[in-house]
Amino acid sequence: MAGQEISKDESLSRKGYRHACHIMIYADTDAKLFGKIPIKHIVLMQMRFDGLLGFPGGFVKPAEESLEAGLSRELWEEMGDGNVRVPLYCLKRGRGLSAFLSNSFISNARSQLIAALRVLGLLTQDELDAAVAKAEMMRKTTAH
Numbered sequence: 001m002a003g004q005e006i007s008k009d010e011s012l013s014r015k016g017y018r019h020a021c022h023i024m025i026y027a028d029t030d031a032k033l034f035g036k037i038p039i040k041h042i043v044l045m046q047m048r049f050d051g052l053l054g055f056p057g058g059f060v061k062p063a064e065e066s067l068e069a070g071l072s073r074e075l076w077e078e079m080g081d082g083n084v085r086v087p088l089y090c091l092k093r094g095r096g097l098s099a100f101l102s103n104s105f106i107s108n109a110r111s112q113l114i115a116a117l118r119v120l121g122l123l124t125q126d127e128l129d130a131a132v133a134k135a136e137m138m139r140k141t142t143a144h
């Protein structure tokens, strides 16, 4: 069912599905954009072959390998390809995180990113709400 979160065990017990693992790699930083805007955290995503943004990873084979081994194999194949740093700051006219969130993402990668930023405490709920609201406005004004 769309939008429903299930446990790892339940997902593995369901028949007839393929399984994919993706990872969000991030680190804290003291670096500043233009020497003045704190970057705070470096969060990596990827610009995929199909022009959509997503996390590094891919399909795994739980019958043949652990999820970690499958994810590791995918990372060896993919890392370095199309790495994109997620801007967590907000600049004038919505540039930064809002502009980033107004891009197109694969599957539920956009909501995974927003949830991860909240759960890991990299941004506050208020900061996320403001960025998401601005991104929605930007998407509407650029939609055809």
Ligand SMILES: O=c1[nH]cnc2c1ncn2[C@H]1C[C@H](O)[C@@H](COP(=O)(O)OP(=O)(O)O)O1
Binding pocket: 020, 022, 053, 054, 055, 056, 057, 058, 059, 106, 107, 108, 109, 112
């Ligand atoms: O970042 C993601 N978050 C959630 N689902 C994703 C993400 N990236 C891809 N996907 C979905 C789309 C596909 O159905 C599968 C596997 O995609 P992909 O990463 O392209 O895997 P392969 O390289 O083809 O193994 O997961």
